[in-house]
Amino acid sequence: MAVQRKKRKRRELFALGNEAVAEGALLAGCSFYAGYPITPSTEIMEVMANRLPLIEDGVFIQMEDEIASMGATIGASLAGRKAMTATSGPGFALMQEHIGYACMVEAPLVVVNVMRGGPSTGLPTSPAQADVQMARWGTHGDHPIIVLSASDVQECLEMTVTAFNFAEKYRTPVILLLDEVTAHTREKITVPDPDEVEILSRVTPTVPPEWFKPYADTARGVPAMAPIGSGYRTHVTGLTHDVMGYPTQRPDEVKDAMLRLFRKIDQYYGDIQMSDEYMLDDAEVAVVAYGSVARSAHLAVEQARERGAKAGLLTLKTLFPFPRPAVEKLTHRCHTVVVPEMNMGQMSREVKRVNNGRTKVRTINRVDGQIITPSEILKAIL
Amino acid sequence: MADVTQLIHDYLRHNKKFPHVFCAGCGHGIVLGSLIRSVHALGLPKDDVVLVAGIGCSGRMAVYVDFNTVHTTHGRALTFATGIKMANPRLKVICVMGDGDAMSIGGNHLIHAARRNIGVTALILNNQIYGMTGGQCSSATPQGDISMTTPFGSLEKAFDIVDMCKAAGASYVARGTSFHAIQLDRLISSAIMHPGFSVVEVFSPCPTQYGRKNKFRNAVDMYKWLKSNTVKVETLKDPTQKPDDGRIPIGVFRDVEEPGLEERYFELQRKLMGQNR
Amino acid sequence: MKAPQPIDRFEIRLSGLGGQGLITLGRLLGSALALGHGYYVTQTQSYGPEARGGSSRADVVVSSRPISYPKTESLDLLVALSPEACNSYYRLLKKTGLLLVDTTLVKHAPTNVYLGLPFTQMAKEQIGNPMTINTMVMGAVTHLLPFADARVMRKSLEANLPAKIREVNAKAFALGLKQAQRHFGDAGGIWAAAEENGAHSEDDIIV
Numbered sequence: 001m002a003v004q005r006k007k008r009k010r011r012e013l014f015a016l017g018n019e020a021v022a023e024g025a026l027l028a029g030c031s032f033y034a035g036y037p038i039t040p041s042t043e044i045m046e047v048m049a050n051r052l053p054l055i056e057d058g059v060f061i062q063m064e065d066e067i068a069s070m071g072a073t074i075g076a077s078l079a080g081r082k083a084m085t086a087t088s089g090p091g092f093a094l095m096q097e098h099i100g101y102a103c104m105v106e107a108p109l110v111v112v113n114v115m116r117g118g119p120s121t122g123l124p125t126s127p128a129q130a131d132v133q134m135a136r137w138g139t140h141g142d143h144p145i146i147v148l149s150a151s152d153v154q155e156c157l158e159m160t161v162t163a164f165n166f167a168e169k170y171r172t173p174v175i176l177l178l179d180e181v182t183a184h185t186r187e188k189i190t191v192p193d194p195d196e197v198e199i200l201s202r203v204t205p206t207v208p209p210e211w212f213k214p215y216a217d218t219a220r221g222v223p224a225m226a227p228i229g230s231g232y233r234t235h236v237t238g239l240t241h242d243v244m245g246y247p248t249q250r251p252d253e254v255k256d257a258m259l260r261l262f263r264k265i266d267q268y269y270g271d272i273q274m275s276d277e278y279m280l281d282d283a284e285v286a287v288v289a290y291g292s293v294a295r296s297a298h299l300a301v302e303q304a305r306e307r308g309a310k311a312g313l314l315t316l317k318t319l320f321p322f323p324r325p326a327v328e329k330l331t332h333r334c335h336t337v338v339v340p341e342m343n344m345g346q347m348s349r350e351v352k353r354v355n356n357g358r359t360k361v362r363t364i365n366r367v368d369g370q371i372i373t374p375s376e377i378l379k380a381i382l
Numbered sequence: 383m384a385d386v387t388q389l390i391h392d393y394l395r396h397n398k399k400f401p402h403v404f405c406a407g408c409g410h411g412i413v414l415g416s417l418i419r420s421v422h423a424l425g426l427p428k429d430d431v432v433l434v435a436g437i438g439c440s441g442r443m444a445v446y447v448d449f450n451t452v453h454t455t456h457g458r459a460l461t462f463a464t465g466i467k468m469a470n471p472r473l474k475v476i477c478v479m480g481d482g483d484a485m486s487i488g489g490n491h492l493i494h495a496a497r498r499n500i501g502v503t504a505l506i507l508n509n510q511i512y513g514m515t516g517g518q519c520s521s522a523t524p525q526g527d528i529s530m531t532t533p534f535g536s537l538e539k540a541f542d543i544v545d546m547c548k549a550a551g552a553s554y555v556a557r558g559t560s561f562h563a564i565q566l567d568r569l570i571s572s573a574i575m576h577p578g579f580s581v582v583e584v585f586s587p588c589p590t591q592y593g594r595k596n597k598f599r600n601a602v603d604m605y606k607w608l609k610s611n612t613v614k615v616e617t618l619k620d621p622t623q624k625p626d627d628g629r630i631p632i633g634v635f636r637d638v639e640e641p642g643l644e645e646r647y648f649e650l651q652r653k654l655m656g657q658n659r
Numbered sequence: 660m661k662a663p664q665p666i667d668r669f670e671i672r673l674s675g676l677g678g679q680g681l682i683t684l685g686r687l688l689g690s691a692l693a694l695g696h697g698y699y700v701t702q703t704q705s706y707g708p709e710a711r712g713g714s715s716r717a718d719v720v721v722s723s724r725p726i727s728y729p730k731t732e733s734l735d736l737l738v739a740l741s742p743e744a745c746n747s748y749y750r751l752l753k754k755t756g757l758l759l760v761d762t763t764l765v766k767h768a769p770t771n772v773y774l775g776l777p778f779t780q781m782a783k784e785q786i787g788n789p790m791t792i793n794t795m796v797m798g799a800v801t802h803l804l805p806f807a808d809a810r811v812m813r814k815s816l817e818a819n820l821p822a823k824i825r826e827v828n829a830k831a832f833a834l835g836l837k838q839a840q841r842h843f844g845d846a847g848g849i850w851a852a853a854e855e856n857g858a859h860s861e862d863d864i865i866v
Contacts, residue, residue, distance in 0.1 A: 014690035014700070032469055053651050059468045061647075064494040068461040071454070071491075075434075075465025078452060079473070083465070101455055125706065152729075185729045186686060186702040188693040228450045228466060229473050231429050235395075235445050237453035246398045246445060247453075298727035374728050 008193040017156040017183040018086075021112055021176070022047035023191050024160030025084050029199055030110070032059045032083040034072035036091060039124045040180045041114035044086040066091035070098035070111070077107040078236060080227025082164055082201075086112035089131055090121065093138070099173055100139030101238045103261070106215075106223070108167035108202055110160070112176045114183040115291075115342075117369045126369030127180035129291055130343040135175045136320045142258070144265040146174045146272060147320040151294040153187035159317065165200040166272065170264055171222050177319065179342065181292035181371050205232060213243045215257065221264030265321060273323035276315040279305060283312030285381050286330040287338045288351055290316040293372050297340060300377035311381045322350045331355040338380045340364035340372045386419070393418045393428070395448050403442045407593075407601025409560030409586030413507055414443050416563055417476070420571040421449075432475045434463040436483035438514050439588075440507040443478050457488030460495045463502045471501065471644040474574060481508040481522035485541050489521070496550035499578040501642030505570070506543055506581065509588035517591030528595040543583040544635050554580035555636040560587060561608040562632060569634065578642040585612075585630070663697045664806050665723045670731040673796070674716040674748050675740030675761070677706065680793035685717025688797055691815035692721050696808065701729035714743060721806070736803065738796060739765060740778065755853045757803065761792070774803070774849075776838050782831065791831035798835025805846045809836055 015023070021044050025033075033048040045062075052058035059076070063069040069085045076083040087095060092113040102109055115131045117123025131138075135147045146166050150159040156178065163174040205212045205224040214234040215223050226232030239247035240254050248254060265272065279301055280286060289297040294315040304311035314330060316323055327350075330337055337359060339348035348363040355361055362380050366372050394400075404410050421431055428449050435444035437456035444451040450473075454462045463477045484492050484506045495502060511529060512518040519529035519536050522543065526535045547555045554576040558566040566584065573580035587593060587604035598604045615621045615633035625631065641649075671688070673681045682704045689702035704717045718731045733753045739745035740761040749769045752758060760768055763779035776799055782792040794816060801812045816832055817825055843849060 012694055014686070014693045014702075032465070034465060053647075053654055056655070058651075059647070061464070061468055063461065063464070064490055067458060068464070068491055068494070071458045071461025072465030072468070075452075075462035075467075076469040077465075078462075079466045079469035081469045083469075097455055098458070181703065181729065184704060186689055186700075187726075187729075188700065227470075228432055228452070229429065229470050233428060233448055233450050235451045235453070237445065238455060239453065242398075244398060292729065295727045295729055302727065371730060373730075373732065375732070 008196060010193055011191040013189050013191060014186055015153060015189050016043055016186050017150070017153045017178060018043035018114065019047050020153045020156035020189050021086065021160045021178070022051065023189070024157035025110070025164065026051060026055070027157070027191065027194060027197060027199075028082065028161045028164035029201070030082045030084050030164065031055065031057055032073070032076040032081040033085065034061045034063050034069045034076070034083070035085045036063055036066050036069050036087065038066075038088045038091045040116055040183055041086045041088045041091075041112065043183075044112060044114075066094040067098065070095040070102075073109050074098060074102050074105070074107045077102070077109045078105070078228050080230070082108070082168070084110040084112065084164075086114070088114045088116050088124075089118045092131060092134065096134075096138040097140075099145075099175075100141055100143060102173040103139065103143040103145060104238050104240075105236050106171040106225070106261075107173065108171050108225075109173050110163045110167055110176060111173060112160070112178065114178045114180060116180050117367070123369040125180065127292065127371055128342045128367070128369065129177075129179050129293065130346065130367070131177065132319060132343065132346040133349075135177055144172070144262050145320060146170070146172060146265065146318070147177060148174065148274075149177045149290045149317060149319050150182055151291050151315060152182065153185060154189045155317075156182060157189055157191065161197060161199070162274075165198065168200045168202045169222070170268065171202060171225060172265065177291070179291045185292070204230070209233070214245045215241060216243045217256070217260050221260050221267065269321055272318055272321060273326070274317040275323045275326045276317065277326075278313040278315070280312035280314060280330070282310055284310040284334055285312070285336045285338060286334040287311065287313045287340065287377060287381065288316065288327060288330070288347070289313065289340055290319060290347065293340050293342060296372050296374045297377050299374035300381060303374065303378050304381045307382065309382055316347070319347070322354070324354050327351055327354045331358045334359060336360045336362055338362045338364065338377065340377050340380070342366050342372060386415075389422060390415055390418055393422070393447055395446060399445050402446055404439065405590045407587065407589040407604070408439070409509065409584070409588075410440055410443060410507055412560040412563055413505065413566070413584050413586055414447070416566040416570055417505065418447065419567050420574060423567070424571055424574060426474055426574070430472065430474055432463075432466055432473050434459050434466065434475060434477045436479040436488065438480040438483050438512065439509070440478050440480040440483065457483055457486070458491060459483070460488065460491040460502065460504065464495060464500050467500055467502050467644055468647070471648065474503075475501070476503045476505060476574065478505045478507065480513070481506060481510060481543070482512045482520035485543060485546070486521040493546070493550040496547050496552035496579050496581070498643045499551065499553055499640055501578055501644050503570075503573045503576070504579070504581045506583045507586045508543060508583055509586050509592060510540070511588050511592035513588045513591045517595065529592070543581070547581040548636050552581050553578040553636065553638050553640045554634075556581070556634045557583045557585070557630070557632045559585040559608045559612060559632060561605045562612070565632070572634070572637070576637070577645065578640050663723050666698070666806055667722055667724065668726070669721040669735050669806075670733065671719040671721070671736045671738070671800070672716060672731055672734050672748055672751070673719070673738045674714070674744035676744075677713045677715040679715065679740050680790065681715045681740070682706065682717045684793035684797055685719055687794070687816055687819055688800065689719050690819055691812045692719070692807065695811040695815040696806070698723060698806075699726050701726050703730050714741070716744065716748075736800070738800065740792070740796070741765065742767070745769065757849065757853060759799065759803065774843050776835070776842065778835070781834060781838070785834060786827060786831050788827055788831075791828055794828040795831040795835035798832040798837075799839035801832075802836050802839035802843065803846055803849065805850060
């Protein structure tokens with residue numbers, strides 16, 4: 001039998017971080033985008049507005065605000081689509097109620113937040129990393145969530161694909177946090193052939209509709225999901241619900257539902273928590289960074305090594321669930337951990353919690369709308 | 383069992399969710415009955431009907447019926463409905479909201495759904511009060527009326543839902559009441575079959591939270607009031623003017639054929655993809 | 660594509676006024692160096708809320724190795740198309756860095772060791788379109804970058820522009836390149852001189 005070998009089609013682009021996010025989304029199979037313009041995330045929306053109408057069944061819609069954007073995104077997800085929205089600080093604040101709804105009804109979707117200076121309108125065109133804890137705890141109620149970050153343009157593409165894969169695999173909203181520097185840096189990226197990339201999609205029910213329990217526990221803790229209109233007439237509600245999806249206040253049912261929501265993420269920490277190590281093997285000083293600041297830290301570590309200092313870098317790609325094992329290891333081995341970030345200490349709080357007083361944690365914080373430079377980090381290392 | 387009751391049972395979920403939350407005398411059950419009769423009369427398969435509800439007494443309606451049902455957040459039902467309709471335009475998407483839901487917290491979404499003429503039917507159950515939270519005033523509570531948050535009478539004017547939706551560009555706008563059930567069947571049926579955005583406002587009495595505070599002795603009084611204080615819009619000499627006697631006009635206020643957003647979108651997509659081929 | 664010649668962090672700042680097309684210039688230059696030549700390139704920008712007027716700048720970092728820090732720290736080449744930009748960024752130049760100004764707009768450079776061409780005037784008078792100033796600058800910059808191949812730069816420029824404005828911009832690019840060749844001399848010589856003497860020194864700064 002003749003095997004037809006398809007030629008792999010890769011594309012090279014000189015693209016913005018925001019444009020790479022859109023490329024990643026389309027690669028992951030995103031066919032629905034609802035959004036509202038806001039600096040510095042708007043290019044994501046503009047690319048989707050140009051591309052989705054040219055794709056079979058691709059839907060783009062500009063909504064009246066960010067609340068509506070999240071609502072429409074969830075609606076599309078429930079109707080079986082891979083859906084995404086993107087925003088920045090103030091818009092992300094408006095989305096919080098619906099992010100909680102998406103957690104509760106287990107709607108797979110991706111929210112990109114390009115962080116800018118805050119609070120309030122703040123510094124619309126300047127970078128910040130001040131929405132880290134909002135991404136974790138912004139919506140009301142106790143809930144697990146996956147928060148990812150990217151530090152260069154190629155990673156914007158890759159982490160968007162990962163965000164969709166996690167969303168589909170764990171039936172949860174996934175938040176991709178970028179900062180203005182990453183979003184507005186242009187670099188060469190390679191858009192891989194779709195055949196080269198692992199793309200996951202939600203599990204759909206195999207039992208007949210009358211047997212289907214839309215929120216039943218499974219070994220993975222992730223129930224199958226039936227798209228609206230597929231013959232499984234289910235009830236979806238933000239009220240705490242039983243395995244049939246109907247509202248319940250019975251403590252045993254409430255407890256089971258809540259614990260499963262946590263367990264489906266908790267038991268896959270190993271899969272979800274991603275970080276990159278650089279020069280950490282013999283490091284005595286470790287920098288823990290994420291987003292564009294990780295790039296400054298990379299150069300600082302290189303420069304420190306040139307001067308004979310044993311420095312290393314841990315770049316966090318998953319921010320939540322917080323990659324505890326990777327950080328804990330450093331606190332046992334290094335005499336100092338440096339945490340540079342463009343906020344007053346949102347991630348260093350997590351590092352200190354894991355460190356538990358073992359070693360010195362030095363923070364570098366900037367809230368003036370400027371990126372932390374390699375020389376600032378180098379000073380803290382030496 | 384009477385035929386009509388039997389019919390309703392064909393459309394209810396029996397596996398868990400009864401008794402329902404509605405008070406004795408509440409108009410919402412009548413609207414639900416009317417909705418079911420309309421869907422049945424139109425011969426729509428249950429699988430193709432999506433009931434999207436907001437938060438409040440009306441929002442609870444979704445869980446009882448055997449359609450695809452989505453109980454969303456307060457005021458935002460239309461945004462979910464828009465996403466569902468755009469994602470799968472084959473579906474008949476019906477959005478059930480209360481007056482506070484659709485007009486106060488969700489007013490922005492209502493006018494934009496009307497403006498973009500998305501192919502969704504909005505049923506606004508206007509009981510002139512926030513019922514579920516215990517009787518606070520809404521943007522549809524008449525000026526001067528008493529509620530838990532307007533104990534000395536409301537100072538603000540009420541929204542006229544029909545005027546608002548017409549002004550915002552909805553292509554089908556109607557008003558009915560829980561008293562005029564047969565007319566309501568007709569209004570809801572035409573709304574569902576209407577391409578583009580359709581709105582049916584339904585005056586639906588809340589004896590528990592609104593009636594008691596505003597000089598209605600009981601639920602029956604409220605239905606009697608609906609009977610004597612409404613007038614069919616087609617019987618008015620000038621249907622564009624409100625009657626001088628203060629009666630509320632009911633019926634169809636606008637019915638124009640305009641393709642819904644989803645039709646225009648997918649038409650554009652077909653064109654673009656044809657060019658690209 | 661030829662293997663790129665080794666360079667370690669060559670930093671360029673393109674600065675001036677909003678409306679001069681500096682961010683487009685950054686994108687075109689970066690794209691030509693990244694996709695055309697195969698270098699690692701990061702291009703960033705800074706701009707105010709106004710679409711026209713105000714200050715504008717685009718930074719380009721070029722390297723033959725992966726670039727960590729994407730922004731500029733000390734400049735190898737500063738292009739200044741306004742006096743304000745020239746004065747505020749001049750101090751970021753490396754000792755061995757080059758300053759290129761638009762002599763139509765920058766009448767008093769903060770040093771007497773600089774390169775200049777009347778870009779605005781040339782765009783208006785010789786091309787007949789003031790909007791082409793950015794592609795003309797790209798031509799001159801191409802001459803100054805010893806690692807840039809003029810043919811590749813032109814091809815990349817043409818590939819990135821819509822048909823309607825392609826020809827006029829190709830003309831502007833060619834003019835910028837030619838004038839730079841004529842007035843500045845051989846690029847290798849310019850950089851060698853800069854390396855030896857320092858293109859500018861602290862004493863040059865006019866306060």
